Amino acid sequence: MTVLAEGSYASPTGQEIVFVLLGVVTLAAAVLVVTTRRLVHAALWLVVAFGALAGCYLVMSAELVAWVQVLIYVGAVVVLLLFGIMLTRAPIGPSTDLDGANRPAAVVVAVALAGVLVTVIVDGFRTAYVPSARASSGAGSAETIGAALFRDWVLPFEALSVLLLAALIGAIVLSRREIGPAETDARRGGGEGEG
Numbered sequence: 001m002t003v004l005a006e007g008s009y010a011s012p013t014g015q016e017i018v019f020v021l022l023g024v025v026t027l028a029a030a031v032l033v034v035t036t037r038r039l040v041h042a043a044l045w046l047v048v049a050f051g052a053l054a055g056c057y058l059v060m061s062a063e064l065v066a067w068v069q070v071l072i073y074v075g076a077v078v079v080l081l082l083f084g085i086m087l088t089r090a091p092i093g094p095s096t097d098l099d100g101a102n103r104p105a106a107v108v109v110a111v112a113l114a115g116v117l118v119t120v121i122v123d124g125f126r127t128a129y130v131p132s133a134r135a136s137s138g139a140g141s142a143e144t145i146g147a148a149l150f151r152d153w154v155l156p157f158e159a160l161s162v163l164l165l166a167a168l169i170g171a172i173v174l175s176r177r178e179i180g181p182a183e184t185d186a187r188r189g190g191g192e193g194e195g
Contacts, residue, residue, distance in 0.1 A: 019059045026052040043081050050074045064142045084171070 012020075029049035036042050050073045057066035149157060 015059055019056060022052045022055040022059065025049075026056065039085050040082070043078055043085065046081070047074055047078050050078070062145075064145050080168075088172075 026049050029045045029052060032045040033042050033049060036045060050069060054066045054069040054074070057063075057069060
């Protein structure tokens with residue numbers, strides 16, 4: 001919103017209304033990702049959340065970031081997640097064992113973390129000035145983002161890629177079913193008796 005005078009605001013623009021609606025869709029889809037009892041539906045709600053977030057980037061005139069969001073997160077991460085669900089023989093239908101005993105504690109931590117994040121963001125942007133898209137020519141362009149990414153943010157970018165790789169390997173290890181001693185003995189016995 002545009003500040004007219006001390007304490008008075010202009011009516012919201014169409015761009016701001018679209019941004020808020022996309023934010024609401026993103027938030028609703030993200031909540032459905034973690035509350036649904038079907039893994040495949042959770043992955044599809046994640047597609048909706050990432051797509052709406054890409055729409056938010058488009059509204060903010062950051063076209064490159066929006067397309068990276070679509071290509072990498074919607075295209076690659078969600079497909080990888082769906083392949084992981086299929087390859088680990090995860091249940092496709094509703095699962096009651098997806099909820100842990102720590103659900104109330106998780107809700108409290110999530111609400112507290114959301115409160116802290118909202119407080120920090122509101123306090124951080126209270127006095128910030130964000131120029132319009134016309135005033136900041138090239139703010140979301142590939143050249144500007146590429147220069148910032150490979151000049152100023154190389155180390156955090158590489159650390160994040162290693163962190164994502166470690167999370168992927170951890171998820172694969174946690175989702176694998178361990179072969180018990182009875183299954184191992186049955187396999188060995190069946191293989192020796194056939195010869």
